[in-house]
Amino acid sequence: MNINTMRLKRAGSGLIVVDIQERLLPAIFEKDRVTQNAVRLAKGAAILGIPALATEQYRKGLGATVTEVAAAIAHFAPIEKLAFSACGAPAFMDAIRDGQLSSALLCGIEAHVCVTQTCLDLLERGIRVFVAADAVSSRAPEDYRLGLERMRQAGAVMVSTEMALFEWLGQAGTGEFRQILALVK
Numbered sequence: 357m358n359i360n361t362m363r364l365k366r367a368g369s370g371l372i373v374v375d376i377q378e379r380l381l382p383a384i385f386e387k388d389r390v391t392q393n394a395v396r397l398a399k400g401a402a403i404l405g406i407p408a409l410a411t412e413q414y415r416k417g418l419g420a421t422v423t424e425v426a427a428a429i430a431h432f433a434p435i436e437k438l439a440f441s442a443c444g445a446p447a448f449m450d451a452i453r454d455g456q457l458s459s460a461l462l463c464g465i466e467a468h469v470c471v472t473q474t475c476l477d478l479l480e481r482g483i484r485v486f487v488a489a490d491a492v493s494s495r496a497p498e499d500y501r502l503g504l505e506r507m508r509q510a511g512a513v514m515v516s517t518e519m520a521l522f523e524w525l526g527q528a529g530t531g532e533f534r535q536i537l538a539l540v541k
Contacts, residue, residue: 364486364515364523370457371401371408373429374442374464374471374492378419383495384465391424393491393517394463396539398428400521403535409451410434411442413470440470443477452483459484461520462512463491467503475507485512488520 376394381387401408410421412434426432437445443452452460460483464471471492478485487507494500508514515523518540525536 362484362513364459364461364513364520366404366406366524366526368456368458369406369461369524370452370459371397371406371461371463372442372474373398373408373410373421373425374462374474375411375413375418375466376422376425376464377412377415378422380413380418380465381422385493385495385497385500387493390463390465390491390493391422393488394425395428396517397461397463397488397491397520398425398430399539400524400536402428402430403532403539404524406524407451407457409442409448411445411448411464411470411474412436413440414438439473441473441477442470443474443481452478452481457483459486461486461488461515463488463517465492466494466499467492468494468499468506469503472503472506475512476510479511486515486520487512488517489514490516 398408408429415436421434435445435447442448475485521536
């Protein structure tokens, strides 16, 4: 089956929030868009019982995950890394294996470095990757655009925050639907 025709399903899925950190975020192109949508995704994942992992690149230099994103992630326990790809952190790989993830939704910064390298490594490991294009960015708009293009060419599926939430949800008329609807309004 073609990855591009597959939906993001709740079962076997996880949200990966890459490096939305205090000292890096201020320099990011459209940082408010990234932060707001990452918060929506994290809250939506919590509502739907989907595990969320957060990474922090060199916390000593770039600071902690920004408060509003950290507060939105259920059971927040960031995984520190030095490798640009989250897959370079043994604790991240343990969490992926423990969660038995078959698909991952990525958001975070920077699109052309840590998000792309994480995406490529996950794809290489047979995990279907979806990228919330409105919840990632880079310092330069051109790097953001090239990061999305590179991930798409490698086989990742580009989605919006709202697309991802409603694909995870699957149907209307439930208590979860009302909670997700409140997030996207």
